Amino acid sequence: MPQLRKDPVLKQWVIISPERGKRPLNYKESTLPQVDNPADCPFCEGNEQKTPPETLAFRKTGTGTNQTGWWIRVVPDRFPILTPHGDTEREGIGMFDVMNSIGIHEVVIETPRHDQSLHSVSIDQVKEVIWAYKQRLSDIKKNPRFKHFMIVKNSGQGAASFSHSHSHIVATPIIPKRVEEEIDGAREYFHYHDRCIYCDIIKQEVTQPHRVFHEDFAFVAFCPFASRFPFEILIIPKRHQTFFENIENDHVLPFANALQISVKKLQTILPNLPYNFIIHTSPCSDAYKEFFHWHAEIIPKLTKVAGFEWGSGFYINPMPPEDAAKVLKEIKISE
């Protein structure tokens, strides 16, 4: 079983997942080969038997579970980084902390077609993806063993192991370090100012919109002030909202829009650009309600992270976010 281990100094949890491992001398092939043949692709319509049984599917009336006829399908990952069975048992090994790596790891198949992607599907399909996220998250949340949920999409060569468009839902028994840091920063700001830091960021970005490239009544998409990467994008709901899974019905379209516009623009500027897309929502507790504000990050994989970044935790970004936003604003996309 995979194991969660905590770095005693940095308090960073690492999943030690030997099932995914290879023999040391075969380590060079560090990424799975991309499956580019729809006949072999477990995510293509018609290959439903190649995945574990679905946990959710949006499908035509009359079609059966794990059969064709779906337009969105959610299944457990075949090689999960965390498994749902067992206890969240914690243990000390001398000064080290370890726990069973219990969790949920599901895959949202975003389209039945192998040749489509988040930037090429209809906006209605993007909406359906978001409905699927919302529905699965609301469901998984009922299990009290899990403290935090994340939605992650790795898109493109080098970022994903399957070329068929998909994203991951990951539930963990601990709050990941990065989210913990966001909570700490937001809490501290709230204690000082009695305001949500994300609400304040939005206010400042919208007033001086040289980093904003998309805005409507519900969402703002911009390149953050301290972008770590060229074309890094943040999408935030304008109204304070703690949990992504509580997104209002009439906010699903604006969010789908902000997301697809961002990805389409990136793909127009840099075709086939690999990117990561992440939704940060609050851990399952009302304690964060006042100061945590859910948001989505898009990180294009353009620059390499070298030793300096690993060693220092500060990043070198060769592109000012104002320049990136200008390019994103000016580039025309097909509707």
Add this chain to the structure above:
Amino acid sequence: MPQLRKDPVLKQWVIISPERGKRPLNYKESTLPQVDNPADCPFCEGNEQKTPPETLAFRKTGTGTNQTGWWIRVVPDRFPILTPHGDTEREGIGMFDVMNSIGIHEVVIETPRHDQSLHSVSIDQVKEVIWAYKQRLSDIKKNPRFKHFMIVKNSGQGAASFSHSHSHIVATPIIPKRVEEEIDGAREYFHYHDRCIYCDIIKQEVTQPHRVFHEDFAFVAFCPFASRFPFEILIIPKRHQTFFENIENDHVLPFANALQISVKKLQTILPNLPYNFIIHTSPCSDAYKEFFHWHAEIIPKLTKVAGFEWGSGFYINPMPPEDAAKVLKEIKISE
């Protein structure tokens, strides 16, 4: 001038360095081409005029500054990520913090020969590299504008922009986030236990040495309990010592040994493996003396960091450090 910007939530500093940037549409070539022709290589003996004037060189008696005849040479980086000129002026832009990106960025050329590397040079040459680190750090430290110093080596295709063996010395006006986190973690442990956490880690690792693959009177090299990456290595001096630059004369050889043995073993297991090597020393303050313990990290670049890691700050490592240590222990290297 490059700018240091602080993420208001995560308190993470980012260097926005447009001088290093390219036009957006040229962004695909994200790494500099490797210079593999000694005639063009600025780090080769005979090409001293291709670099800025040296700040330190170990050279044969009678040879002139910036001439041939050296075995170690330290020069300012031609494309520095921070520049030494100007004030460390801080400024608020609304709710955002920004400061001039003042700093030192030098390159330690580890050998005059293009075809050598840290794992193929003599142990005496590795010692000389360490002497150069020590000497430059002690010198740069005298400038009170800089708070922290880091030694970073990016080795191999994809990790370094030059194939000629070299490392970087970087001085920053702020304490980088990762180091700040190490300080916080070590301080907290010290307040609780009245002991240095690194000293305790060493004690536990040495007593149950299934993660240790090299040890002598002065240093221990092992795969840390919560390794984020396969074959991640930590080298720690056994005696509590806060500052790397205060390394005792008779500890230079053991450190050179631990370092070269680690790198040689990695290269034997996985030839041409790119890796990063980082020395974390204490920021310039006696405040950290009791609980900060300098150490070196080696991070092989085997696995790719995907969205899950970026989004969560926790890592998935397919190789238990115990297995990695076993392989490292058993593999034979040429002396």
